[in-house]
Amino acid sequence: MKIDPNHLQMLAAIIDAGGLTEGAALLNKSQPSVSRSVSMLEQRLGSRLFEKGKRPLRPTELCRILAAQGRVITDAGQAAEAAVTLYSRGKAGTARIAGTPIFMDGVVSTMMASFQTAFPEVTIQQTYGYFPELSEQLNVGTIDLAICPARPDDIPPHLTFKPILRGRNVIACAPTHPLARKPAVKLEDIAAFPWIAPPAGSPLYTDLKRALEDIGITDFRVSFTGGSLASILSVLAGSNSLTVLPYSVVFTQRRANTVTALPVRLEHPNRELGFLRRAKRPKRPVVARFQSYLETEFKVLARRINDHGRADTWRR
Template sequence: MLIDPRHLQILTAIVDAGGLTEGAARLGKSQPSLSRSLALLEARIGAPLFEKGKRPLQPTALGRALAVEGRVIASASEAAGRTALSHSKGQAGILRVAGSPVFMDGVISQTIASFQAEFPDLRVDQSYGYLDALLNELSLDQIDIAICPVTTDQVPEGFSFRKLLPGRNVIACSSAHPLARKKSLILDDIAPYPWIAPPADSPLHADLRRVLDEIGISDIKVSFSGGSLTSILNVLEGSQAITILPHSVVFMQRHTKKLHPLSIRIKHPARDLGLLTRNGQQATPAVRRLEKHLIAQFSGLSHSIAQHERNALWRS
């Protein structure tokens, strides 16, 4: 037997309020309206739900049992309303975010953590990829936002790019490395040490080759290649290798006191780290909230990194 859930909610209101008038006031309806709904429910069930002739109204055993179910329905309806409201305000839901591995692990994950501390009911599904794969996932509506380093001419028609950070790279080593203790450095100082090469398909690997060409190093010893940011940091910490990393990643690791940027001036890539989205893709309130959070966080981070550059790095 199918029963209109609204009728059960009305029954619950009458039982809990203690009468038709009180139940109508609780629901914001008229008493005649509740009487008609109650009559329809009793006709549907084929049995009375209140003891006849008793005042105040007293529910029958069946009436009390059905009122329990009505409370469940009312509770579910209220929960659904709260969920819908949270989604409409961007306070709940699922965000699909993807980006370049080194930046996602070294920089973005910390800003996502601060975002979720403010909005704990928002779930973030994160994945990794480089530009071509990210563009494809955006086109197929598999992700909401891509966060990656690109040049302006790499953004195809139909997509939008919002800059977060200018491209800045540094040569880095562990804080225990002999080079970290030198007050001034020249290129000959780094020549004896092996290198960690970033993943071959990453923009950072191309940056390494270009930097080596620019500073006149044609032959290097590669002691480790590929791997995640965590593995690169672990190898740096346990060896005398050096590598190239985005300055933002090194800057975000400063609290660990394990990573040291070398004050050797190098040319920076023409890319910017930013938010890549597909035009025409309807952004949910949660996506807009995350975008706003990232832009605000990186505005402060960009200022701090620029200040650190002026005060500590690339001294001639």
């Protein structure tokens, strides 16, 4: 027998409120209409729902059983309303994010952690890639948002790019490196040490070669290449190698005391870190909230970098 879920909720309201009049008020209905509904349901079930002649109203065993199911329906409806509210406000759902490994691990990961602390119902699916791969993934819809360095002139028509941080590179080493203790670093000092090269094909690998050429180093020895930011930092910590990293990564990692920047002026790359996404594709609420959160975090980071950078590390 199929029973109207509203009738089950009605029985729960009558019992929980303590009577027909009180239950009707709880349901925003008139007492006569609720009384008629109870009578019709009793006729359909062929059984009484409230004991005859008892005051206050006393539910039968069947009524209590049905009312319990009515409470389940009410709870499920309230949970569904809460879920819709969270989703529509971008506080629940899944955001598929991808980006270049160095930036994702060195800068964005800490921002993701604070975002998920604030919004624990959000799931972030994060992958890695460089501009060509990220563009294709956005095009086919396997990711919602990419975070990568790019030049605005290189963005294809079907994508949009929103810059969030100017490109700035530095020569990086471990805080225990011999050059890290020098107030001034000369070209011949740098030339004596091996280098860690970022993954081949990455923008940072091109930056390394160009940066060394710009400061007059054309013959350099690469002791380690490829790998993640964690492996690069580990090799730096255990050797006297040097590398080129985005200053934002070095700045973010400074509290861990794993890497530092040498006071050597480099020409900054003609790129900006930014959000890459598919043009005209609607953003789901959680993606919009996550992007807005990152924009705010990067504004704070840029301000802190500018304040700190008035030293001489990357000032032009």
